[in-house]
Amino acid sequence: MSTTATVATPFTGMLRRAERAGLDDIAQKVLAGTRLSVEDGLRLYEADLHVVGELANHVRERLHGDLAYFNVNQHVNYTNICNKLCRFCAFQRLPNQPGAYAMTPEEAAAKITAQLGEPVTEVHMVAGIHPKLEYSYYLDLLRAVKRARPSIHVKAFTMVELDQIAKKAKKPLEIVLPELIEAGLGSVPGGGAEVFADRVHKESYHLKISGDEWLAIARKVHQSGLRSNCTMLHGHIETKAERIDHLDRLRRLQDETHGFQTYIPLSFHPEHTEMADVPGPTALDELREIAVGRLMLDNIAHIKAYWILMDVPVAQTALSFGADDVDGTVVEEKIYHEAGATTPQHVKRAELIRWIRDAGRIPVERDTLYNVVWADETGDAATSI
Amino acid sequence: MTDSATRPTHDVPDRSPAPHAHARRESAARNGSFAAEVERIGGLVEDGRRITPEDGLVLHEHADLGTLGRLADLVRFRKHPHRVVTYVVDRNLNPTNVCITDCGFCAFYRRPKHEQSYVLPRETIHAKMDELRALGGRQVLMQGGHHPYLKSDWWCDLLADLRERYPEINLHALSAPEIDHLSRIEKRPVEDVIADLLGAGLGSVPGAGAEMLVERVRKIIAPKKTSTDRWLEVHRRVHEAGLRSSATMMFAHVETAAERVEHLQRLRTLQDETGGFTAFACWTMQPDGVPEQQLYPERATPSTYLRVQALSRIYLDNFANVQTSYVTQGLKMAQITLRFGCNDFGGTMMEENVVSAAGCFNLSPIEAIERQIARADFAPRRRNSWYGIVDDRHDERVDGPRGPMSRADGASHGAVRPEARRVLSSGTPAVGGRA
Numbered sequence: 001m002s003t004t005a006t007v008a009t010p011f012t013g014m015l016r017r018a019e020r021a022g023l024d025d026i027a028q029k030v031l032a033g034t035r036l037s038v039e040d041g042l043r044l045y046e047a048d049l050h051v052v053g054e055l056a057n058h059v060r061e062r063l064h065g066d067l068a069y070f071n072v073n074q075h076v077n078y079t080n081i082c083n084k085l086c087r088f089c090a091f092q093r094l095p096n097q098p099g100a101y102a103m104t105p106e107e108a109a110a111k112i113t114a115q116l117g118e119p120v121t122e123v124h125m126v127a128g129i130h131p132k133l134e135y136s137y138y139l140d141l142l143r144a145v146k147r148a149r150p151s152i153h154v155k156a157f158t159m160v161e162l163d164q165i166a167k168k169a170k171k172p173l174e175i176v177l178p179e180l181i182e183a184g185l186g187s188v189p190g191g192g193a194e195v196f197a198d199r200v201h202k203e204s205y206h207l208k209i210s211g212d213e214w215l216a217i218a219r220k221v222h223q224s225g226l227r228s229n230c231t232m233l234h235g236h237i238e239t240k241a242e243r244i245d246h247l248d249r250l251r252r253l254q255d256e257t258h259g260f261q262t263y264i265p266l267s268f269h270p271e272h273t274e275m276a277d278v279p280g281p282t283a284l285d286e287l288r289e290i291a292v293g294r295l296m297l298d299n300i301a302h303i304k305a306y307w308i309l310m311d312v313p314v315a316q317t318a319l320s321f322g323a324d325d326v327d328g329t330v331v332e333e334k335i336y337h338e339a340g341a342t343t344p345q346h347v348k349r350a351e352l353i354r355w356i357r358d359a360g361r362i363p364v365e366r367d368t369l370y371n372v373v374w375a376d377e378t379g380d381a382a383t384s385i
Numbered sequence: 386m387t388d389s390a391t392r393p394t395h396d397v398p399d400r401s402p403a404p405h406a407h408a409r410r411e412s413a414a415r416n417g418s419f420a421a422e423v424e425r426i427g428g429l430v431e432d433g434r435r436i437t438p439e440d441g442l443v444l445h446e447h448a449d450l451g452t453l454g455r456l457a458d459l460v461r462f463r464k465h466p467h468r469v470v471t472y473v474v475d476r477n478l479n480p481t482n483v484c485i486t487d488c489g490f491c492a493f494y495r496r497p498k499h500e501q502s503y504v505l506p507r508e509t510i511h512a513k514m515d516e517l518r519a520l521g522g523r524q525v526l527m528q529g530g531h532h533p534y535l536k537s538d539w540w541c542d543l544l545a546d547l548r549e550r551y552p553e554i555n556l557h558a559l560s561a562p563e564i565d566h567l568s569r570i571e572k573r574p575v576e577d578v579i580a581d582l583l584g585a586g587l588g589s590v591p592g593a594g595a596e597m598l599v600e601r602v603r604k605i606i607a608p609k610k611t612s613t614d615r616w617l618e619v620h621r622r623v624h625e626a627g628l629r630s631s632a633t634m635m636f637a638h639v640e641t642a643a644e645r646v647e648h649l650q651r652l653r654t655l656q657d658e659t660g661g662f663t664a665f666a667c668w669t670m671q672p673d674g675v676p677e678q679q680l681y682p683e684r685a686t687p688s689t690y691l692r693v694q695a696l697s698r699i700y701l702d703n704f705a706n707v708q709t710s711y712v713t714q715g716l717k718m719a720q721i722t723l724r725f726g727c728n729d730f731g732g733t734m735m736e737e738n739v740v741s742a743a744g745c746f747n748l749s750p751i752e753a754i755e756r757q758i759a760r761a762d763f764a765p766r767r768r769n770s771w772y773g774i775v776d777d778r779h780d781e782r783v784d785g786p787r788g789p790m791s792r793a794d795g796a797s798h799g800a801v802r803p804e805a806r807r808v809l810s811s812g813t814p815a816v817g818g819r820a
Contacts, residue, residue: 013424017455049724050455057451061412282760283720313687313718320451358686360414360449 082128190229222259271340294322457726484530489677548586624661698726
């Protein structure tokens with residue numbers, strides 16, 4: 001009897017609080033591991049933040065305990081030239097615009113070589129849709145990077161870039177993907193998903209692939225044996241219903257392929273974009289988005305609080321609102337810094353470890369595929385504060 | 386698109402997270418040996434009961450950030466059921482940086498005769514006050530170093546001058562160590578110093594110089610500064626004189642977790658006695674370029690601040706208001722703290738010379754502060770030094786009843802002599818008393 005009481009205690013409190021917030025049915029589902037419906041998801045946006053956060057934290061701890069993942073990575077944004085004119089982007093440049101650039105494969109490789117003294121395990125390589133780059137460029141880029149650091153994992157090319165690469169190759173993706181893998185591609189990042197809804201697509205990024213196309217490419221990526229991440233750009237013109245629809249579509253594809261490793265809610269940064277009048281999400285909105293993502297995406301293992309976007313206070317707090325990953329050391333982030341992000345452009349590994357410990361979690365350095373590179377042997381998160 | 390129908394779904398293996406041999410998979414906060422204790426203490430807080438120093442330490446050491454935030458939020462909304470966040474249009478004014486206390490964590494002060502030492506001429510002070518008046522300011526936070534030759538008469542003259550020229554601006558001035566310093570260099574009781582300052586126009590007393598109210602810590606970080614008991618004694622005398630004051634804590638340097646709780650406990654005890662504190666604010670030590678930087682650890686990360694800030698809201702059950710520290714933590718953290726126990730944004734400051742001398746500078750214009758509050762779904766409202774709302778937008782339905790509007794109202798709301806306290810504490814004073 002007493003044993004049951006001890007075990008039940010934390011859940012009893014959580015259930016009581018959920019009941020008070022009108023979420024008792026959702027809390028029961030969360031405890032039972034039952035899938036939340038789209039309607040449930042919408043209610044998560046209306047309910048008290050702490051109650052939603054506690055439910056999300058429950059799922060997060062059921063999956064990962066106190067572990068919080070990070071990696072040692074670097075970013076290479078090989079070109080900012082882009083013809084998609086997305087209204088929420090401050091990174092893009094037209095080919096003749098001042099500040100436009102495109103790296104040669106050798107220049108990109110030099111960025112890798114410059115970090116050889118650091119224990120980098122991953123390069124995150126994404127860029128604009130440069131209409132003039134040929135298929136061979138992308139293959140050369142992968143090869144050059146792998147030559148510069150053979151052990152590095154290349155996480156490169158969003159679904160949007162893959163669509164462009166296949167067009168340039170004039171071959172179906174099913175053929176192109178194995179060739180990219182052969183050249184060094186290790187996995188695919190989650191960007192370019194934006195918000196899948198057709199209305200949002202038409203109004204803010206109509207020149208780019210639609211939500212359906214993004215999902216179709218992701219399916220092919222997963223079928224090729226590659227893992228990918230997935231994202232949602234929130235806090236611009238989308239409605240809450242459109243966000244939940246987005247998450248639901250990700251969840252359905254994941255049921256089919258199991259290819260998504262991590263979901264990353266991306267906060268819209270308005271500065272220098274065509275939507276500079278939209279304020280972007282608040283810190284509290286960002287915490288809620290993490291929590292909603294954790295609760296809705298019951299089949300995706302990891303939820304990332306991308307520190308460079310959210311800033312450290314939010315990322316640390318998010319580790320108690322559903323997130324289990326903070327991304328990495330990120331040498332030289334450009335895309336969000338063009339849109340006003342003021343976070344440092346890279347941090348030391350030791351600093352990431354300190355952030356995670358101070359947030360009451362146990363830091364685990366992972367590689368891109370979540371193999372453990374280093375785990376904190378001292379291990380006791382709650383007393384390491 | 387049709388590929389999915391033709392291809393079996395097990396092409397990609399389901400790689401759920403790899404098991405990690407070295408690290409536990411269960412959460413310490415939920416399943417560790419203190420989980421039941423944290424739950425019990427959380428129950429006390431939910432029931433509106435007081436927690437002990439031991440309970441406070443358990444929460445500090447073993448509660449997860451989410452639990453601390455939830456409990457702090459509960460206490461905050463219990464005290465302030467209206468979705469209002471207040472701030473005061475004020476400015477910092479540091480009349481002198483000359484100081485003989487030599488605190489190793491302070492990058493602001495200069496020794497007497499140092500080439501960068503200063504005492505602001507009266508015209509400069511007037512010019513700064515004029516700027517504040519133009520903004521509709523309600524308070525000037527005026528504190529400085531412990532100057533060996535500036536005595537009560539200098540301060541009284543300044544206070545009386547400002548009182549007369551700027552009657553609408555409250556003189557929130559002279560921290561407890563400064564008042565103690567005057568009493569020491571003039572060799573007379575602190576009550577007399579306070580009476581003179583009060584007579585000259587002092588309106589309320591800031592909570593600075595508390596640092597860590599634990600002697601072991603003070604001996605290390607500020608051996609020449611007013612002692613713990615003396616700091617508390619000065620505030621007691623201030624309250625007895627009918628003035629309100631605020632309280633602070635500077636942490637994340639050489640103190641232990643238990644000492645943080647000890648600090649909060651001392652403040653809570655004095656507040657029980659006098660009811661004279663309006664608010665509490667805490668911040669982490671800013672270590673860049675301070676004289677004894679080698680003594681201090683790296684700048685604390687935001688989570689450490691958030692944890693202690695939430696704990697202080699839970700622990701200080703007899704404090705009406707808890708301020709966020711956007712100046713040291715930035716606006717993003719400030720917004721989070723509005724759901725982690727804070728109901729006040731502090732002052733607009735206009736200038737900041739003390740923590741900014743130690744590598745920290747996050748001053749924000751009034752519009753940015755208003756925007757942050759509003760976007761976190763609270764009504765931003767201007768207040769005065771006694772936490773009365775002084776804002777054209779005041780609406781009782783949204784904001785709740787007005788608090789004290791003046792020093793006199795403030796006194797009747799809680800800053801009372803001990804003998805009168807018993808009578809008042811049975812009622813529910815709107816500000817300062819235990820809710």
